[in-house]
Amino acid sequence: MSQTPHAVEARHLVKGYGVVRAVQDVSFQVPRGEIFGFLGANGAGKTTTLRMLCGLIRPTAGTALIDGFDVFAQPMEAKARLGYLDEEPFIHPHLTGREFLDYIADLYRMPRGPERHRRMERLLGLFELADRDGELVGAYSHGMKQKIGLASLLIREPSVLLLDEPTNGLDPRSARLVKDLLEELATRGTTVLLSTHILEVAQALCRRIAIMDRGHLVATGTMEELRTQAGSAQATLEDLFLRLTAGPESSELIERLLAPQP
Numbered sequence: 453m454s455q456t457p458h459a460v461e462a463r464h465l466v467k468g469y470g471v472v473r474a475v476q477d478v479s480f481q482v483p484r485g486e487i488f489g490f491l492g493a494n495g496a497g498k499t500t501t502l503r504m505l506c507g508l509i510r511p512t513a514g515t516a517l518i519d520g521f522d523v524f525a526q527p528m529e530a531k532a533r534l535g536y537l538d539e540e541p542f543i544h545p546h547l548t549g550r551e552f553l554d555y556i557a558d559l560y561r562m563p564r565g566p567e568r569h570r571r572m573e574r575l576l577g578l579f580e581l582a583d584r585d586g587e588l589v590g591a592y593s594h595g596m597k598q599k600i601g602l603a604s605l606l607i608r609e610p611s612v613l614l615l616d617e618p619t620n621g622l623d624p625r626s627a628r629l630v631k632d633l634l635e636e637l638a639t640r641g642t643t644v645l646l647s648t649h650i651l652e653v654a655q656a657l658c659r660r661i662a663i664m665d666r667g668h669l670v671a672t673g674t675m676e677e678l679r680t681q682a683g684s685a686q687a688t689l690e691d692l693f694l695r696l697t698a699g700p701e702s703s704e705l706i707e708r709l710l711a712p713q714p
């Protein structure tokens with residue numbers, strides 16, 4: 453009997469940029485309906501991993517699978533199931549919010565008509581962009597661009613969402629809205645893989661968390677599993693993060709910075 457494939461699977465992903473080894477042998481699996489969090493210091497390799505999983509950059513080695521479809525060998529099947537939000541989302545600056553959503557819906561061959569229109573209006577309303585009629589996306593604020601980027605994924609209702617810092621730049625109410633929305637989507641079977649620097653978001657939202665450090669996955673599991681791995685039942689996610697990702701203590705760095713010059 454064949455097993456149901458995982459919604460997302462990274463198999464020994466490697467990416468090198470010249471001498472920089474951005475991602476080194478990263479493997480993990482995310483079952484359907486799970487919210488999986490990706491943490492790591494700046495430059496740890498989170499964006500590179502997400503870009504390989506969505507087919508935006510070709511791995512030096514390894515395989516990225518969405519619902520069992522190889523993102524590079526079977527791109528149509530994989531990408532039809534996938535919604536990807538880049539850390540710098542491309543949003544056509546010369547379209548209004550409505551036009552942009554319409555354009556994305558056309559690209560993905562969503563049937564035109566009242567259902568598509570309803571979905572579009574609902575998303576614009578949800579993200580409080582409905583009354584910005586006639587304004588070009590290029591003139592949107594940073595947070596508004598992030599929201600229209602998210603809306604452009606959600607309009608297609610993909611079964612797998614890969615989100616690179618989805619709450620980056622959002623005000624507290626919008627960030628809460630996105631968290632609640634992702635939770636609700638997951639209960640309905642959508643799989644979410646998100647990277648974040650906001651540990652509170654990871655802890656509140658994610659069933660399992662992966663921590664990356666300099667291209668490697670150094671830990672993967674539930675909070676309980678991460679605590680067991682670190683041998684500390686009381687550890688907060690911040691404690692675990694700091695312990696698992698290398699680097700001098702901040703007090704040491706501050707001392708060095710403020711030390712009198714010889």
Ligand SMILES: Nc1ncnc2c1ncn2[C@@H]1O[C@H](COP(=O)(O)OP(=O)(O)OP(=O)(O)O)[C@@H](O)[C@H]1O
Nearest residue numbers: 469472474492493494495496497498499500501539
């Ligand atoms: N196009 C590129 N060319 C060369 N090096 C790159 C390129 N993209 C990423 N890198 C390098 O790969 C490493 C991983 O970068 P990546 O953007 O994946 O990190 P990240 O974990 O997403 O960091 P951040 O938290 O700052 O977003 C870094 O050393 C970075 O400089």
Ligand SMILES: [Mg+2]
Nearest residue numbers: 498499500539
């Ligand atoms: Mg990044």
